[in-house]
Amino acid sequence: MIVAENLSKVFTMGENEVRALDGASFTINEGEMVAIMGPSGSGKTTLMSIIGCLDVPTDGRYVLDGEPVESLNESELAQVRGRKIGFVFQQFNLLARTSALENVMLPQLYAGATMKERTERAKKALERVGLGARMDHNPNELSGGQQQRVAIARALVNEPSIILADEPTGALDSKTGVEIMSLFQSLHRDNGQTVILVTHDSYVARHTDRIIRLSDGHIVSDEKNPSP
Amino acid sequence: MIVAENLSKVFTMGENEVRALDGASFTINEGEMVAIMGPSGSGKTTLMSIIGCLDVPTDGRYVLDGEPVESLNESELAQVRGRKIGFVFQQFNLLARTSALENVMLPQLYAGATMKERTERAKKALERVGLGARMDHNPNELSGGQQQRVAIARALVNEPSIILADEPTGALDSKTGVEIMSLFQSLHRDNGQTVILVTHDSYVARHTDRIIRLSDGHIVSDEKNPSP
Numbered sequence A, B: 001m002i003v004a005e006n007l008s009k010v011f012t013m014g015e016n017e018v019r020a021l022d023g024a025s026f027t028i029n030e031g032e033m034v035a036i037m038g039p040s041g042s043g044k045t046t047l048m049s050i051i052g053c054l055d056v057p058t059d060g061r062y063v064l065d066g067e068p069v070e071s072l073n074e075s076e077l078a079q080v081r082g083r084k085i086g087f088v089f090q091q092f093n094l095l096a097r098t099s100a101l102e103n104v105m106l107p108q109l110y111a112g113a114t115m116k117e118r119t120e121r122a123k124k125a126l127e128r129v130g131l132g133a134r135m136d137h138n139p140n141e142l143s144g145g146q147q148q149r150v151a152i153a154r155a156l157v158n159e160p161s162i163i164l165a166d167e168p169t170g171a172l173d174s175k176t177g178v179e180i181m182s183l184f185q186s187l188h189r190d191n192g193q194t195v196i197l198v199t200h201d202s203y204v205a206r207h208t209d210r211i212i213r214l215s216d217g218h219i220v221s222d223e224k225n226p227s228p
């Protein structure tokens, strides 16, 4: 369960202040599937970084599964990120000098699996996103949409209870985007995983239960999606 | 004028071959506005790199404004890129440690303008894409869609005769995407610039004169757009 209370994030640049996020409050229950939408620069990635324990708010409180995140030390935060959260970054953040397969094996180190198990799971995850024939390619030997799919496979391979995906279909053609969306939906339905997707894509937004809209760092609406 | 004859690009990886592009032929006349579409991995970025003189084909011929590109040496190629072509990269390729303003001033070194002129033109270009308030931010202090718009401003600032844009609205919300598209359209109409856009966005494709579709490295269709 995700409880955000008045989250604010201010970046200070010399004499200027950028209020990237301003007083964002909401609760997301386990197993919900939520879209976060809003114009370019409205604070979506900033909000996702706080939810994903990658950044701390300048103000406000964030409670994750009953634990106030500000009370966690660096190593506890790293544990939460490794065990509970799968993050698909807006710009993928893949390791450049390692293959797609090795990129997807990396997060599994937390789970204490054997080399053989980690390799098998990584292969399955890559096949699920249509990259079975590209596992040995490094990121610079992959197309933009293929890199995005490696980032998705890496976020899902540990079956985290919370999936945070920042514009996961941004680099994909509509057919591949539909396949990825149905993958997120089945994880959500079959495993009860909480899925939070930042998106500009109305197809993606239509297939979630609820849409939170940001504008200039503020939440301007938070509505259930009418049944599809 | 762009004349592509049987362009192929093969990447060799150990014992395997990846045919990223296979026998692509087409002519694009000065002042045309063309969309290139196709599934993720179908060869669009590979084709754009060849058209933009950033890569050489493994086979086939590419003639740009009457000059066979294979006959140009490194310094002549750099000249063509600097003077004739404005390229918006799929992953932006901004300089990380320099501000948005300096990133957009960089291509103008070719044009022999004064520091004052270069700064003025860069400021105007950034204002045109809605980033007047973010000129002093470095790329890591910008949102994904803001970085994309810096990449667009940088490609346009020299008013190149050919604009090549690889998924230029991929990181943008629909309203900002509409603004960017109308910017491309006005450059095309008012300046007669040739505009080639790789896109997954049907809104963008609808607003071009012609759509070339790729699939598995092949051109599978090349059709004029019915009048909008």
Ligand SMILES: Nc1ncnc2c1ncn2[C@@H]1O[C@H](COP(=O)(O)OP(=O)(O)OP(=O)(O)O)[C@@H](O)[C@H]1O
Residues within 6 Å of the ligand: A011, A012, A013, A018, A019, A020, A038, A039, A040, A041, A042, A043, A044, A045, A046, A047, A090, B134, B137, B140, B141, B142, B143, B144, B145, B146, B171, B172, B173
């Ligand atoms: N490190 C930083 N320093 C200063 N300003 C920043 C920093 N990071 C982000 N910003 C600013 O904060 C605002 C929100 O950024 P954010 O990345 O959250 O937007 P976004 O909603 O994800 O946009 P997009 O849809 O374009 O990805 C933007 O105006 C951006 O310029």
Ligand SMILES: Nc1ncnc2c1ncn2[C@@H]1O[C@H](COP(=O)(O)OP(=O)(O)OP(=O)(O)O)[C@@H](O)[C@H]1O
Residues within 6 Å of the ligand: A134, A137, A140, A141, A142, A143, A144, A145, A146, A171, A172, A173, B011, B012, B013, B018, B019, B020, B038, B039, B040, B041, B042, B043, B044, B045, B046, B047, B090
């Ligand atoms: N350096 C490389 N070495 C090996 N294979 C490569 C290399 N670069 C690209 N490829 C492969 O060539 C194919 C075409 O890649 P390209 O980047 O042109 O696709 P694209 O149409 O732009 O896709 P997207 O829409 O996902 O950006 C892909 O299958 C990719 O894996």
Ligand SMILES: [Mg+2]
Residues within 6 Å of the ligand: A044, A045, A046, A090, A166, B143, B144, B145
């Ligand atoms: Mg963002």
Ligand SMILES: [Mg+2]
Residues within 6 Å of the ligand: A143, A144, A145, B044, B045, B046, B090, B166
């Ligand atoms: Mg591409």
